[in-house]
Amino acid sequence: MKKIMSILLALALSVTALGGCGTQETEAEPATLRVGALKGPTAMGMVKLMEDAEEGQTETNTYEFTLKASPDEITPLLVKGELDIAAVPANLAAVLSQKTDVQVLAINTLGVIYIVENGNTIQSVEDLKGKTIYASGKGATPEYGLNYILEGNGLNPETDVNIQWKSEHAECVAAMAIDPEGIAMLPQPFVTTAQAQNSDIRVALDLTEEWDKLQENSENPSSMITGVVVARTEFVEAHKDAVDLFLEQYGASVEYVNANTADAAQLIEKYDILKAAVAEKALPFCNIVCMTGDEMTDALSGYLNVLYEQNPAAVGGAMPADEFYYHE
Template structure:
């Protein structure tokens, strides 16, 4: 085949153009690859720990509303300062919407339904809620140890459980299945007697039991502080017969735990838990160190009368225990109750995810 000069020129031009297009395509592809690599490198530059730090920073700058269920009596004394701080601080991290109930049973449906984010309740009820919700709550801290005493309102000379059984007197207490009921039955059993050997009369609230003692309508009562102090102040004949906390620990090897702070697991995912616990610890420390101011707040929030609170606060066994020590103490307490009657803890012992130990 023969090509003239004109044809060769045209072919040469087309060839050069094709080369140019191929070169441009290669350059474009190269730039695209470089751009993708740059994007990928930028994505990889944000390490997991940096993302975690960002989440922590976001939480530190956040504000949290907390629906908190509390009980009248000693278990709420440690929380009352932080509740009041949240209402008077110009920029509180936590705003507490408190609900004050007369008996622990009223708190359970609030936690189960999600109406409450957090609550202060006896540890066995916390285990019960854990089982009812299939593990959807966690225990954060212990806030009260033993505050239970047997009070007599007559010259019965009760110095032991045997004396109590032999007296034949009915024991008045509150809320079947709550901490006082569990404690007295364990102490009676460990002393070699049966529940049927004593007559226990249950009233709805500890305040009702106290009123019966003050009115002289009951001779023996099992009461927590501050109700014990209230009875001793208003009844000349009343006196403390037995320290149930001491007997319980002696017989079981475990300290009596009156109350713990619990929260819904899904709620904890959205808040700064370490800051919450730090605030709670400070609130308990304030209650122990500033009795007069705390007593005034307990009266203000209808937890207990100020005059009673001033005398009772040093006796409320207010404490703050979290982490592994908390887990060990509550586990031992619940295991002992479970061996006695599985239904006392809701039928089964909680798994390790019940305990917040971070």
């Protein structure tokens, strides 16, 4: 009898122990996520998450945000392991995947790039021939996207136009201010910033529309994608629950920003990204999204394939492997 009681007690203790493990597995462990973004649409889409984090309303996740003006300032921090998650240009993510173990978590910005001018001389891509274009984003999505559109319209980017590369978008706006015939390639919200400084500046070409024209007869038409969110694979594997919670919270932040432009604009100014008045005007044109899973994979792989066919170096010399695309 004692032996039977001992066995039953042991079984009861085992069940209790197993039940305890089960409970621990369902509870997300606290994690701190170091997130980097650029002072543009990518950071604008994060502002509600930034506020929630500041107020301690992000459940088991805590966040440390780093905002920079240029991808050149964000990328080294990610490579050195000083950031866990970062918003970067779409093609740069693919380049990074050839050198660093990263995964893309989401598409965060669709096409936001425009050709603007002082005047009314540019009505088509062909009209850019012989012109000087101030631009930033060399070696990233803006350069390769512009090259694809120029070449698709019969122009050689090296000989038919004079592209003056700047390190930041703000420098392009400044260059236009002192050049009466200035033409610039700018993303939102910098288009709105430039127009606030000079009411004569107009949007001449929407590069997303020009991309779509070139893709009309493709078997699997792709869209222009500006930015994505990537994470170090090591961090993802160690903190999968935290990453999934981040995607949920980031998606909610994007939804809030798109649905509440006036309130979001106040947060954008609060976090020193952009003045609220400019942000409110620009937000409807920023194409801020949080696209994940299969939808992300299909859209991004199609976009990267277009760049790869144009110039393999644009995506790091080879198309990313399937493991590049994160799925919850």
